Amino acid sequence: MNNVDIPSKTAGAATDLPVLAAGFAALAHPARLRILCHLARRDACCCREIVDTFELAQSTVSQHLKVLVDAGLVHYRPENRRSRYMVDREAVARLEEQVSTFLSCCHV
Amino acid sequence: MNNVDIPSKTAGAATDLPVLAAGFAALAHPARLRILCHLARRDACCCREIVDTFELAQSTVSQHLKVLVDAGLVHYRPENRRSRYMVDREAVARLEEQVSTFLSCCHV
DNA sequence: GTTATTCATCGTACATCGACGATAAACGAT
DNA sequence: ATCGTTTATCGTCGATGTACGATGAATAAC
Numbered sequence: 001m002n003n004v005d006i007p008s009k010t011a012g013a014a015t016d017l018p019v020l021a022a023g024f025a026a027l028a029h030p031a032r033l034r035i036l037c038h039l040a041r042r043d044a045c046c047c048r049e050i051v052d053t054f055e056l057a058q059s060t061v062s063q064h065l066k067v068l069v070d071a072g073l074v075h076y077r078p079e080n081r082r083s084r085y086m087v088d089r090e091a092v093a094r095l096e097e098q099v100s101t102f103l104s105c106c107h108v
Numbered sequence: 109m110n111n112v113d114i115p116s117k118t119a120g121a122a123t124d125l126p127v128l129a130a131g132f133a134a135l136a137h138p139a140r141l142r143i144l145c146h147l148a149r150r151d152a153c154c155c156r157e158i159v160d161t162f163e164l165a166q167s168t169v170s171q172h173l174k175v176l177v178d179a180g181l182v183h184y185r186p187e188n189r190r191s192r193y194m195v196d197r198e199a200v201a202r203l204e205e206q207v208s209t210f211l212s213c214c215h216v
Numbered sequence: 217g218t219t220a221t222t223c224a225t226c227g228t229a230c231a232t233c234g235a236c237g238a239t240a241a242a243c244g245a246t
Numbered sequence: 247a248t249c250g251t252t253t254a255t256c257g258t259c260g261a262t263g264t265a266c267g268a269t270g271a272a273t274a275a276c
Contacts, residue, residue, distance in 0.1 A: 017145075021138045028133035029264085030125045033210070037125075040214040048222060057266055062224060064264090081222050081273055089215035096211035102141070103204035106148040107197035137234080156252060165236055170254060172234090189243055189252055219276075226269080233262070239255085246249080 015102050023095050026071030031056065032064050039074060039087045046082030123210050131203050134179030139164065140172050147182060147195045154190030 027033060031054065038053060039045055047065060051058045065085055068074040073095065075086040135141060139162065146161060147153055155173060159166045173193055176182040181203065183194040 017138045017141045021136055021141055024132045025136035028129055028136045030129045031264090033125045033129055036214055037210075040216070046222075047224090058223075059225080059267075060265055066224085067263095078223085078272095083223065087214055092211055092215040096208060096215070099207050099211070100204060102145075103200055103207070106144055106195055107200040107204070108148070139234090154252075155254090159252095166253075167237075167255080168235055174254085175233095186242095186253085191253065217276100219274100221274080222272085224269105224271090226267105228266085228268105229264100231262100231264080233260105235260090236258085238257085240253100241255100242251100242253085244249100244251080246247100 015098060020098055020102060023071060023073075023098070026067055026073060029064070029067075031060075032068055035061070035064055036068060036073065036087065036092075039085055040089075044084050044086045046079075046084065048082060050085075123206060128206055128210060131179060131181075131206070134175055134181060137172070137175075139168075140176055143169070143172055144176060144181065144195065144200075147193060148197075152192050152194045154187075154192065156190060158193075 027036075034054060035050055038050060042049075047058065047062055050065070051061045054061070056064075065074065065076075069076045069085075072091050073088055075084075075088045077084045077086075135144075142162060143158055146158060150157075155166065155170055158173070159169045162169070164172075173182065173184075177184045177193075180199050181196055183192075183196045185192045185194075
């Protein structure tokens with residue numbers, strides 16, 4: 001019911017719509033897009049650096065980061081003082097693939 | 109501030125992050141993904157047909173359709189009795205392009 | 217030990233979402 | 247004219263999102 005067969009080149013990859021929708025939701029805020037983009041430029045960031053970069057309270061940034069981490073798009077490792085956030089590039093690539101597959105099926 | 113320069117092949121296409129985030133938001137619900145997919149299969153649909161297809165109240169479907177229309181992904185023309193909903197395939201293609209551009213910039 | 221820094225989490229306040237039923241308008245059919 | 251169908255919109259209710267300040271824990275520096 002929540003799966004869609006997609007005529008893709010990658011054989012038999014059905015798309016799980018709730019999962020895909022969750023991915024979209026994680027990206028549905030400009031601040032998170034900016035954060036993700038910022039993370040992608042550097043290799044790793046601590047929360048503080050992002051707070052300094054954007055004009056947001058530290059708690060707000062922490063929340064946005066959590067959303068990205070929960071969505072699996074960002075890696076998180078608590079380090080000594082600063083925590084280490086890193087784009088999970090494979091996950092982003094995977095999401096891009098899924099999004100592309102889904103959207104191209106909608107404009108063939 | 110909300111624009112990101114992306115090293116894309118398509119020259120000079122800066123991405124407007126609030127706009128992109130709005131696109132993501134429109135797709136951030138499984139029901140809307142299913143509706144969009146359904147619309148893409150048929151050429152055009154009335155609201156009723158979608159109501160019959162999915163187990164949702166008519167008002168709910170109408171709301172979801174409105175979101176898709178407001179996001180510019182679906183065309184809307186009120187016809188005699190039934191209204192006519194149609195995927196705007198160019199808009200979807202455009203969004204796919206923007207998403208791809210943004211996401212690939214995040215996993216280079 | 218004390219202090220400063222960094223961070224996650226909690227609580228709060230407000231806005232928005234998502235579902236539904238009810239309703240009214242438009243229209244075809246009788 | 248009346249009835250049934252289709253649809254958009256309104257109101258409501260609970261859940262979720264978004265922002266912030268406050269707080270406490272961990273740790274580096276002194």
